Amino acid sequence: MQDKIFSLPVVKQISPYLSQRQLGDLPVIVVSHPQVRAAVTLQGAHLIAWQPSGEKPAIWLSEKSLFSAGKAIRGGVPICWPWFGPEGEPAHGFARNQPWTLSAHDENEENVMLTFVLESNAQTKKLWPHDFTLFARFRLGKHCEIELEAHGDFNATGALHSYFQVGDIAGVEVSGLGARFIDKVENNSERESTGKQTYPGRIDRVFTQPEDCSLIQDSQGQRVIEVYHHHHSDVVTWNPGVELSCSMADMANDGYKTMVCVETARISKPMRSADEKPARLATTFRLRQKA
Numbered sequence: 001m002q003d004k005i006f007s008l009p010v011v012k013q014i015s016p017y018l019s020q021r022q023l024g025d026l027p028v029i030v031v032s033h034p035q036v037r038a039a040v041t042l043q044g045a046h047l048i049a050w051q052p053s054g055e056k057p058a059i060w061l062s063e064k065s066l067f068s069a070g071k072a073i074r075g076g077v078p079i080c081w082p083w084f085g086p087e088g089e090p091a092h093g094f095a096r097n098q099p100w101t102l103s104a105h106d107e108n109e110e111n112v113m114l115t116f117v118l119e120s121n122a123q124t125k126k127l128w129p130h131d132f133t134l135f136a137r138f139r140l141g142k143h144c145e146i147e148l149e150a151h152g153d154f155n156a157t158g159a160l161h162s163y164f165q166v167g168d169i170a171g172v173e174v175s176g177l178g179a180r181f182i183d184k185v186e187n188n189s190e191r192e193s194t195g196k197q198t199y200p201g202r203i204d205r206v207f208t209q210p211e212d213c214s215l216i217q218d219s220q221g222q223r224v225i226e227v228y229h230h231h232h233s234d235v236v237t238w239n240p241g242v243e244l245s246c247s248m249a250d251m252a253n254d255g256y257k258t259m260v261c262v263e264t265a266r267i268s269k270p271m272r273s274a275d276e277k278p279a280r281l282a283t284t285f286r287l288r289q290k291a
């Protein structure tokens with residue numbers, strides 16, 4: 001899947017390291033830099049690949065995902081906003097289904113920086129009655145930084161819903177999750193936790209007292225993925241397990257085996273945007289070899 005993205009024909013060369021290509025119906029901004037390769041679709045400002053040089057792909061993208069206008073992509077880092085989950089229609093908000101604009105870019109020897117913008121429009125007003133300007137900023141290099149900044153006057157929930165590529169979910173443990181979670185598989189019951197999570201089956205949990213960094217220990221993949229959370233209140237972790245994976249049209253039956261979601265979120269404490277004081281939500285990914 002990743003190789004396919006980087007071999008798509010160039011539609012427009014934007015700068016030495018940046019080009020626009022076409023993936024199905026969706027324009028995609030592709031970064032080919034000595035330190036990193038990465039890709040972000042204009043729809044959703046959705047990161048679908050990030051791979052520092054010398055590393056295996058870090059972001060999971062479903063081989064069965066649709067790349068159709070207005071349809072959510074399965075995998076990558078969907079921006080869920082201005083609500084998380086089935087609180088409204090569409091699920092996880094509309095930001096991931098809307099066409100964004102690339103408004104700025106810059107590059108140096110270490111990184112490529114991209115800024116995307118989405119503004120309220122007639123379609124978003126039908127779904128949510130607020131004026132807003134939303135920026136998504138990416139700094140892509142050996143590390144991956146993503147920042148969402150929401151201007152306007154409203155409360156919102158949301159998440160940077162990161163899907164990570166792992167060797168085998170059976171050998172994955174995520175730590176740093178804190179002492180309490182809401183179990184979405186068990187009627188949203190509140191539970192206590194050791195702060196560590198393994199994935200013996202379907203797991204869908206909102207950790208409400210997480211640490212600032214979650215560590216994904218991927219024993220099969222022989223690496224640790226560090227996920228830093230900024231301005232968050234919650235961390236969500238999700239793996240659909242075999243049955244749900246089989247029932248999802250945009251995921252292969254065994255898709256669940258090679259992915260884990262660790263999501264930087266504002267759910268229990270919504271983000272407040274006020275005049276002159278935008279709300280922010282951000283995450284940073286770093287990779288290291290397992291000792």
Ligand SMILES: O=P(O)(O)OC[C@H]1O[C@H](O)[C@H](O)[C@@H](O)[C@@H]1O
Binds near residue numbers: 092237
């Ligand atoms: O299928 P989607 O709308 O993309 O949502 C995928 C998943 O996202 C989050 O992790 C939620 O906690 C899950 O309940 C949901 O199933």
